[in-house]
Amino acid sequence: MQPFVIAPSILSADFARLGEEVDKVLAAGADFVHFDVMDNHYVPNLTIGPMVCAALRKYGITAPIDAHLMVSPVDRIIGDFVEAGATYITFHPEASLHVDRTLQLIHEGGCKAGLVFNPATPLSVLEYVMDKVDMVLLMSVNPGFGGQKFIPGTLNKLREARALIDASGRDIRLEIDGGVNVNNIREIAAAGADTFVAGSAIFNAPDYQAVIDKMRAELALARP
Numbered sequence: 001m002q003p004f005v006i007a008p009s010i011l012s013a014d015f016a017r018l019g020e021e022v023d024k025v026l027a028a029g030a031d032f033v034h035f036d037v038m039d040n041h042y043v044p045n046l047t048i049g050p051m052v053c054a055a056l057r058k059y060g061i062t063a064p065i066d067a068h069l070m071v072s073p074v075d076r077i078i079g080d081f082v083e084a085g086a087t088y089i090t091f092h093p094e095a096s097l098h099v100d101r102t103l104q105l106i107h108e109g110g111c112k113a114g115l116v117f118n119p120a121t122p123l124s125v126l127e128y129v130m131d132k133v134d135m136v137l138l139m140s141v142n143p144g145f146g147g148q149k150f151i152p153g154t155l156n157k158l159r160e161a162r163a164l165i166d167a168s169g170r171d172i173r174l175e176i177d178g179g180v181n182v183n184n185i186r187e188i189a190a191a192g193a194d195t196f197v198a199g200s201a202i203f204n205a206p207d208y209q210a211v212i213d214k215m216r217a218e219l220a221l222a223r224p
């Protein structure tokens with residue numbers, strides 16, 4: 001299993017001070033920057049796009065940027081995220097007419113590719129593309145908004161995804177996104193996640209370092 005990664009979702013950051021916020025959360029021990037892209041079509045919210053990703057790179061952010069595209073259709077925006085400096089590009093199978101081709105487009109751009117599964121979306125498509133994904137992202141809330149509650153049924157789905165990944169023998173990250181906090185992160189890790197997106201739990205707290213330290217302490221207990 002891969003080392004644990006904490007990926008704060010900047011959806012809950014102060015956008016008026018985004019560069020400073022990202023600096024601050026990385027200095028507090030975060031590993032990745034989780035970058036939520038919403039188009040008010042695939043999901044009922046509108047956020048940020050490749051210009052903001054490029055601006056973070058220009059500002060000096062060198063940490064991996066994990067771009068989660070909640071966008072449909074997705075293919076025509078992939079090149080822009082490649083150019084903007086994304087490290088991972090993940091998308092929802094429902095947002096692509098040709099999932100295999102979309103994965104190929106991401107890899108051709110030199111980025112790592114991942115598939116995202118909504119709470120009610122089955123993992124079955126993975127069977128055909130397991131050799132082409134670098135990340136599997138399970139949504140533990142319905143996508144579109146930060147600050148929602150973790151859907152408990154996702155724990156079983158995590159176990160299922162972990163078994164599929166382990167059986168593949170490939171180096172694939174298993175990321176969880178939605179309602180992750182210091183109280184449930186250990187149980188989520190025990191169910192098989194290795195990459196943890198947390199937005200409101202980190203950015204709504206007064207001390208980012210304290211939350212991330214507590215998350216790491218909980219993770220250490222999940223995998224002693």
Ligand SMILES: O=C(CO)[C@@H](O)[C@H](O)COP(=O)(O)O
Pocket residue numbers: 009011012034036068141142143144145146147148177178179180197198199200201
């Ligand atoms: O993609 C999404 C929501 O669609 C997430 O990344 C949320 O932004 C996570 O926020 P919290 O549930 O941790 O507040």
